Each structure stands twice: as structure tokens, then as C-alpha cells.
Amino acid sequence: MTPLEIDPNIARRYREPGAGVFDPALGSRNRWGGIRFLKTPSAALATAILAFGILTAIVGPILRPGDPLRITGEPLIQPFVDWAHPLGTDVLGRDLFSGVLFGARVSLLVGLSVAFISLVVGVLIGAIAGYAGGWIDWVVTRGIEIFQTIPGFVLLVVLVSVLEPSATTVIIGLALISWDAVARLTRAEVINHRSREYVLAAETSGVSGPRILFGEILPNIAPTLIVTASIIVASAILAESALSFLGLGDPNAASWGSMIGSGREQIRSYWFPTVIPGAFIVVTVFALNVLGDALNDFLNPRSNG
Amino acid sequence: MTLLSRLGFLLLKAVPTVFIVVTLSFFFVQLAPGDIADYIAASSGAATEEGTSALRESLGLDRPILEQLLHYYGTLAQFSLGQSMRFDVPVTELIAARLPSTLLLVGTSITLALALGIAAGAVMALNAGRSKDRLLSAVTLVLYSIPSFWIGLMLIIVFAVQLGWLPTGGAEKIGSRASGFSYLLERGRYLLLPSLALASYYIAIYARLTRSSMLEVIRQDHVRTAVAKGLNRWQVSLRHIVRNALIPVSTMAGMHIAGILGGAVVVETVFSWPGMGRLTYEAINARDYVLLLGILLTSAFVVIIANILVDLLHRVLDPRIGARA
Numbered sequence: 001m002t003p004l005e006i007d008p009n010i011a012r013r014y015r016e017p018g019a020g021v022f023d024p025a026l027g028s029r030n031r032w033g034g035i036r037f038l039k040t041p042s043a044a045l046a047t048a049i050l051a052f053g054i055l056t057a058i059v060g061p062i063l064r065p066g067d068p069l070r071i072t073g074e075p076l077i078q079p080f081v082d083w084a085h086p087l088g089t090d091v092l093g094r095d096l097f098s099g100v101l102f103g104a105r106v107s108l109l110v111g112l113s114v115a116f117i118s119l120v121v122g123v124l125i126g127a128i129a130g131y132a133g134g135w136i137d138w139v140v141t142r143g144i145e146i147f148q149t150i151p152g153f154v155l156l157v158v159l160v161s162v163l164e165p166s167a168t169t170v171i172i173g174l175a176l177i178s179w180d181a182v183a184r185l186t187r188a189e190v191i192n193h194r195s196r197e198y199v200l201a202a203e204t205s206g207v208s209g210p211r212i213l214f215g216e217i218l219p220n221i222a223p224t225l226i227v228t229a230s231i232i233v234a235s236a237i238l239a240e241s242a243l244s245f246l247g248l249g250d251p252n253a254a255s256w257g258s259m260i261g262s263g264r265e266q267i268r269s270y271w272f273p274t275v276i277p278g279a280f281i282v283v284t285v286f287a288l289n290v291l292g293d294a295l296n297d298f299l300n301p302r303s304n305g
Numbered sequence: 306m307t308l309l310s311r312l313g314f315l316l317l318k319a320v321p322t323v324f325i326v327v328t329l330s331f332f333f334v335q336l337a338p339g340d341i342a343d344y345i346a347a348s349s350g351a352a353t354e355e356g357t358s359a360l361r362e363s364l365g366l367d368r369p370i371l372e373q374l375l376h377y378y379g380t381l382a383q384f385s386l387g388q389s390m391r392f393d394v395p396v397t398e399l400i401a402a403r404l405p406s407t408l409l410l411v412g413t414s415i416t417l418a419l420a421l422g423i424a425a426g427a428v429m430a431l432n433a434g435r436s437k438d439r440l441l442s443a444v445t446l447v448l449y450s451i452p453s454f455w456i457g458l459m460l461i462i463v464f465a466v467q468l469g470w471l472p473t474g475g476a477e478k479i480g481s482r483a484s485g486f487s488y489l490l491e492r493g494r495y496l497l498l499p500s501l502a503l504a505s506y507y508i509a510i511y512a513r514l515t516r517s518s519m520l521e522v523i524r525q526d527h528v529r530t531a532v533a534k535g536l537n538r539w540q541v542s543l544r545h546i547v548r549n550a551l552i553p554v555s556t557m558a559g560m561h562i563a564g565i566l567g568g569a570v571v572v573e574t575v576f577s578w579p580g581m582g583r584l585t586y587e588a589i590n591a592r593d594y595v596l597l598l599g600i601l602l603t604s605a606f607v608v609i610i611a612n613i614l615v616d617l618l619h620r621v622l623d624p625r626i627g628a629r630a
Contacts, residue, residue, distance in 0.1 A: 151604045153567025161589045278455035286450035
């Protein structure tokens with residue numbers, strides 16, 4: 001998309017009094033934008049942590065092959081003592097380091113798939129509702145309201161337990177409780193942009209509705225959606241860990257939440273089977289939130305907070 | 306619009322929502338493989354084919370699905386949520402026994418989250434850009450990233466196991482005879498850790514929200530006027546900035562009730578808190594879908610009622626809202 005293809009007359013008018021809000025979505029953002037972004041220390045740190053996390057999720061299982069759920073040593077070896085088990089073992093003698101590596105895979109897979117599905121569905125529904133208005137908008141708004149009335153996590157628990165826990169049902173359930181926030185946001189943004197001059201200009205030049213919506217408006221609200229995506233990944237990882245903590249995760253895969261769930265039984269005498277996987281969740285989610293904040297500052301410089 | 310007519314309007318508006326929530330939930334539970342009759346047959350061990358189908362007939366499970374749905378509406382209209390398959394008592398009875406402790410936990414958490422969050426947000430906004438702001442921003446961002454059940458477990462490790470100050474779980478001492486103030490104190494000791502664990506995420510949200518909303522209000526004309534009038538810093542901050550900045554915060558708090566109720570499921574499990582969340586966990590393990598459906602509906606009702614209350618409260622706090630509409 002080249003946002004600069006706007007009639008220069010219109011672009012000039014935005015400075016005039018009463019011109020309303022007009023953002024010439026500009027070319028000042030050059031191809032070095034990504035590098036400029038990484039120069040912010042917090043953004044760089046968050047990106048590094050996440051890149052490391054993704055790398056771990058990919059190569060981790062190669063580093064420590066074999067099922068992380070099999071018993072490999074004595075039970076409850078302390079961390080940093082035995083180099084065969086750098087992070088120790090749990091009550092059944094399962095290696096915590098392998099568990100954590102495989103857990104990264106589960107968390108990131110769930111987080112990214114949920115963000116992808118709920119963004120596609122939410123943006124599509126919200127954008128159409130916001131652009132079309134009328135009864136379509138009314139129906140969608142009511143639908144979103146209903147999803148906001150049902151406590152998401154309770155619905156998730158009911159759905160996953162009804163459909164039998166597996167990676168697929170967890171992802172579907174999480175997407176089902178996440179799309180409404182995306183749809184609401186997209187709808188509000190589209191309505192906000194609908195009456196802006198660049199949209200009016202496109203309408204007058206006879207551009208078709210779908211092309212205006214997907215070719216003009218969506219690229220302009222993309223920054224907000226990108227920030228939302230990082231928040232969804234973070235909250236999906238948190239919700240997945242809570243589900244598997246309750247024993248509603250995929251029973252055949254080690255995940256951070258299920259490791260905490262089994263470590264919890266020995267919490268009075270052994271802290272590490274509970275603390276270690278939890279620390280990985282916190283670091284990952286923290287990095288995602290820092291990244292979201294940094295992206296927000298970078299992409300929406302006018303917003304504050 | 307008066308408060309009473311607003312209440313009427315909101316209740317009327319809730320009717321179709323309730324209807325659709327009930328219908329959706331009913332179909333969600335229908336997705337389950339096998340039905341209650343199968344479950345009862347499996348748990349009793351020695352069930353015959355005839356026995357199971359007789360059971361199915363007596364529960365009305367052999368009828369067409371639409372008929373079952375209508376029947377379900379019928380029982381709901383009589384304020385009954387059906388019979389729990391696992392515990393063999395009416396679901397309403399089970400929920401009624403657990404709902405008060407969940408409401409206590411959720412209420413305490415929201416209060417804690419609002420109090421601590423707004424205080425932290427106000428400090429951040431009044432010191433924007435300085436080290437206090439940076440430090441608190443970092444702390445809230447960390448709180449925002451910790452799963453509530455894990456923070457609960459960490460609180461248990463520190464305050465219950467290591468320091469031994471507070472109990473690890475439960476809602477009150479079994480067989481306790483404390484009364485009056487000491488009873489409240491004792492309940493408070495059990496309530497503190499779970500409500501903190503549940504509140505942590507929301508403390509972070511409210512702190513961030515208060516901060517950004519205050520920074521917006523600070524720039525407005527009425528604040529400049531207040532300063533020009535010679536009001537002192539405290540009066541300006543509390544009466545002119547914080548009060549106005551709280552409007553978006555209270556709107557958000559209404560929207561978070563559903564989320565906090567969901568979070569209670571996990572936190573109650575961690576602290577063996579005898580509320581609806583633990584009941585949910587028990588219902589999952591028992592595959593008691595009737596009970597699960599009842600819990601889902603009750604939580605949705607609680608959210609609807611809470612949202613109506615927040616809406617009315619808003620009108621009392623900010624008279625402009627009613628006037629504008």
C-alpha cells in the first residue's frame with residue numbers, strides 16, 4: 001500500500017481550521033523504522049527475550065530429545081546441583097529443564113494461533129459491522145455484548161472439558177473468548193476512520209466499499225491491531241497456563257501450567273517445581289507486554305498511557 | 306431519566322441477553338460426547354444396556370433436542386437449574402451454598418484492586434516521568450504479567466509456609482468459636498492471600514488506567530483554574546483530578562467483573578476456597594454438565610446484575626451521564 005497516493009489538495013487542507021482530524025499516514029516512517037524501533041532499550045530487550053523464546057521452542061526439543069514426561073532420574077533433585085538435570089527434577093523424577101523447553105513450544109504455539117485466529121475473525125466481523133452500520137452493526141454489537149456477559153474463563157473451562165482437552169480445543173476455546181475484544185476495537189476504529197477525509201476522498205473517486213475498507217481503512221488502523229495482537233498472545237499464554245494448571249490442558253504434552261499444577265502438591269517442602277515453570281511464564285508474558293507498550297509508543301506516538 | 310425507569314430499561318434490555326446466553330450454553334453442553342446417563346452408568350460400574358436407556362428415558366434425554374431445550378426453559382422459568390448428576394441435589398442448592406463466599410472473595414478483590422490501583426496510578430501520574438513513576442510502571446507491568454494462580458502459590462510459599470503468618474487455604478478455622486471482632490479478623494486472615502492473588506492483575510490494570518486518565522485530566526482547563534484560584538496541591542489532585550479521572554476506571558471495573566469471576570475459578574482451587582470456582586473444578590472432574598451449565602448461567606446472571614448496578618452507580622456519581630442521554 002502506498003498511503004501517499006492522496007490528492008495533495010486534500011493533504012494540504014488538513015492544516016486549515018475546521019479540517020477535522022486528518023492523518024496523512026506518512027512516509028516519514030522509512031524502511032529503517034524497524035531499526036529505530038529496536039534502538040529503544042525496552043523494545044530491544046523484549047524482542048531479544050521473545051526471539052530467544054521462539055528459538056528455544058524450535059530447537060529446544062532437539063537439544064533435549066525424548067518425551068519430557070518420561071522419568072529420567074531421582075525424584076526432586078535440587079536445581080543447579082546435577083548437570084544432567086540443570087533445573088532439577090519433579091516429584092516423579094521428570095526433568096524440569098526438558099519440561100520447560102517443551103512448555104515454551106506449547107505456550108507460544110497456543111498464544112500465536114489464538115492471536116492469529118481471533119485477529120482474523122475479530123477484524124473481519126468488527127470491520128464489516130463498523131463499515132456497514134445499520135442492522136448488521138446492531139446484530140454484531142449485540143453478539144459482542146453477549147460474549148462479554150459470559151465470564152470468558154468459565155466458558156472456556158466448560159467448553160474445553162466438554163470437548164475433551166487437547167491443543168486444538170484449547171486454541172478454539174481461547175479464540176472464542178478473545179475475538180470479541182478485537183471485534184469491538186476494530187469496529188470502534190473503523191467507525192472513527194469512516195468519516196475521515198481520506199475515506200471520503202476514496203468514496204468520491206468511486207472506489208468500491210470493500211476496497212476502501214480493506215485497502216484504505218484497515219492499513220490505517222493496523223498499528224492499533226498490532227498492539228492488540230501482542231496483548232492477545234500474552235493473555236492467551238496466561239489463560240492456557242491457568243487451564244493446564246487445572247488439568248484441562250493437553251494431557252500428552254508438558255506445559256508450564258501443568259508443571260506448576262503437579263509441583264503444587266509439594267509446595268510445603270519443595271519450592272522449585274512450582275517456581276521454575278512459573279518464572280518462565282512471567283518472563284515470556286512480561287516481554288510480550290513490554291513489546292506491546294513499546295509498539296504502542298512507536299506506532300501511535302500521539303496516544304499516551 | 307430517573308434511576309427507577311433506567312433500572313426498568315436495563316432489566317428489559319437484559320431479557321434477550323439472558324435468553325440467548327441460556328440457549329448458547331445449552332448447545333455448548335450438548336457438544337459433549339456421551340450424556341449424563343452414560344456417565345452414571347460408567348460410575349456405577351455394572352449398568353446394563355436396558356438400565357442405561359431407562360435412565361435416559363427418566364431424565365428425558367431420549368427426546369428430540371428442541372423438546373429438551375423447551376423443557377430446559379421450563380425448568381429455568383421455575384427458577385430451577387436442574388438436578389446435579391454427581392451430588393444428586395438441586396443445582397440451585399449447591400450454587401446457593403457456594404455463591405456467597407465467591408461474592409465475598411470477588412468483592413474484596415475488586416475493592417483491593419481499585420484502592421491499590423488508583424493509589425498507585427495517582428502517584429505515577431503526579432510524578433510522571435520521574436523515578437517514582439518509572440519504578441511503579443515497571444512493577445505494574447510485572448504484576449500484569451503474572452498468572453494469578455502462580456502469584457497465589459508464591460504468596461503461600463512466602464507468607465504461609467516460610468513465615469507462617471497466614472493460613473495456606475480454606476475459608477475459616479474448622480470448629481472455630483470466635484465471634485465478633487475476632488471472628489472478622491480470623492476470616493480476614495483467610496481472605497487476604499486469595500483476594501490479593503485475584504486482585505494483582507487488576508491492580509496493574511487500574512494503576513495504568515488511572516495514570517493515563519489523570520494525565521489527560523491534568524491538562525484540562527478546570528484544573529488550571531483550580532490551581533489559579535490558589536487551591537493547594539492536595540485539593541487540586543483529589544477533588545479536581547482524581548475524581549474526574551475515575552470515570553473511565555469505574556466503567557472498566559464494571560467490565561472486569563466477568564473476568565474476575567473467571568479468575569476466581571483458578572484462585573479458589575489454589576486456596577481451597579469453598580466457592581463457585583472450586584465447585585466448577587469439582588463439576589469438571591465429575592463431568593457433571595448440568596452443574597457446569599448452572600454455574601455458567603449463574604455467573605452470567607451475576608455479571609448482568611453487577612453491570613446494571615455499575616450503570617446506576619455511574620448515574621449517581623456523574624449526573625452528566627443521565628442528562629446527556
